[in-house]
Amino acid sequence: MRRDDFSRRLMRETTVTPNDLIWPVFVLEGQNQREAVASMPGVERLSIDLLVEAAREAYQLGIPVIALFPVTPLEVKSLDAREAFNPDGLAQRAVRALKAAVPDMGVMTDVALDPFTTHGQDGLIDASGYVMNDETVDVLVRQAVSHAEAGADIVAPSDMMDGRIGAVRAALEAAGHIHTRIMAYSAKYASSYYGPFRDAVGSAGNLGAGNKYTYQMDPANSNEAIHEVALDLAEGADMVMVKPGMPYLDIVRRIKDQFGAPTFVYHVSGEYAMLKAASMNGWLNERAVVLEAMVSMKRAGADGILTYYAKDVARWLAE
Numbered sequence: 001m002r003r004d005d006f007s008r009r010l011m012r013e014t015t016v017t018p019n020d021l022i023w024p025v026f027v028l029e030g031q032n033q034r035e036a037v038a039s040m041p042g043v044e045r046l047s048i049d050l051l052v053e054a055a056r057e058a059y060q061l062g063i064p065v066i067a068l069f070p071v072t073p074l075e076v077k078s079l080d081a082r083e084a085f086n087p088d089g090l091a092q093r094a095v096r097a098l099k100a101a102v103p104d105m106g107v108m109t110d111v112a113l114d115p116f117t118t119h120g121q122d123g124l125i126d127a128s129g130y131v132m133n134d135e136t137v138d139v140l141v142r143q144a145v146s147h148a149e150a151g152a153d154i155v156a157p158s159d160m161m162d163g164r165i166g167a168v169r170a171a172l173e174a175a176g177h178i179h180t181r182i183m184a185y186s187a188k189y190a191s192s193y194y195g196p197f198r199d200a201v202g203s204a205g206n207l208g209a210g211n212k213y214t215y216q217m218d219p220a221n222s223n224e225a226i227h228e229v230a231l232d233l234a235e236g237a238d239m240v241m242v243k244p245g246m247p248y249l250d251i252v253r254r255i256k257d258q259f260g261a262p263t264f265v266y267h268v269s270g271e272y273a274m275l276k277a278a279s280m281n282g283w284l285n286e287r288a289v290v291l292e293a294m295v296s297m298k299r300a301g302a303d304g305i306l307t308y309y310a311k312d313v314a315r316w317l318a319e
């Protein structure tokens with residue numbers, strides 16, 4: 001069966017299409033602004049006007065959804081993260097611009113406080129620096145509703161607080177946002193692969209030597225992921241996510257087998273940086289390893305993949 005192309009194609013079990021892709025993008029203040037991310041060559045932060053053009057291009061390449069990550073200016077960061085639910089915040093303005101210009105493209109927003117806190121944690125902290133669950137959930141709820149009000153199609157809580165999916169779902173319903181989908185970052189690990197992302201959104205300096213071990217999951221755990229997904233689905237998540245991607249494909253498979261729910265995986269910034277760096281050195285064939293990474297994540301059971309490579313993948317698939 002492996003001898004010829006026709007029989008290899010005939011028994012191929014997994015395919016990747018642009019429909020499987022969600023493109024994460026970093027959004028900047030200003031007009032006609034574009035900044036390279038040093039630890040992620042090929043990735044740029046874009047001001048809203050340029051974001052709209054880039055999104056239109058991605059949609060034309062067949063990518064159904066874009067995910068927004070605002071780069072918050074230092075002046076608006078605070079201890080109470082109030083900028084997170086500013087109706088005229090950067091994320092909210094970006095959503096409105098995208099829905100006006102490319103209405104058929106799905107727009108997903110990140111619900112977490114790390115771009116807005118002076119300490120770079122995903123939630124509000126007490127005097128000892130501990131992230132307080134319920135106080136944080138109250139702010140996340142306001143943030144999620146403000147995103148839905150701006151027109152977000154999918155809100156994606158990435159904070160790992162307990163009970164936030166149920167609280168966000170109830171608040172969306174109460175505000176009449178009955179169609180807003182929730183993608184829960186259910187099994188989000190306290191991973192060292194997020195480093196380049198924290199550079200990109202500018203939260204690395206704020207976080208300093210801090211870590212997120214009191215709320216993100218221990219990379220050593222697998223049963224805990226099942227437990228987290230069960231809770232999020234029971235609380236009203238439409239989709240669940242595992243993050244990071246390639247080092248966690250055993251988790252993706254377990255979750256898909258156990259729940260059969262729409263399951264997504266985040267090919268995170270550090271994974272992008274690894275493949276990009278090796279490719280730039282001529283050590284790996286970029287196109288081949290990236291497409292192999294995509295197939296591997298789908299084979300593990302993912303229905304879709306968030307990846308900074310989304311546009312490249314869509315272009316390669318069209319060739």
Ligand code: PBG
Nearest residue numbers: 112114158193194197268269270
């Ligand atoms: C913020 C958030 C992070 C990522 C997505 N949303 C960083 C973190 O939790 O520190 C990481 C994405 C990536 O590394 O590509 N809550």
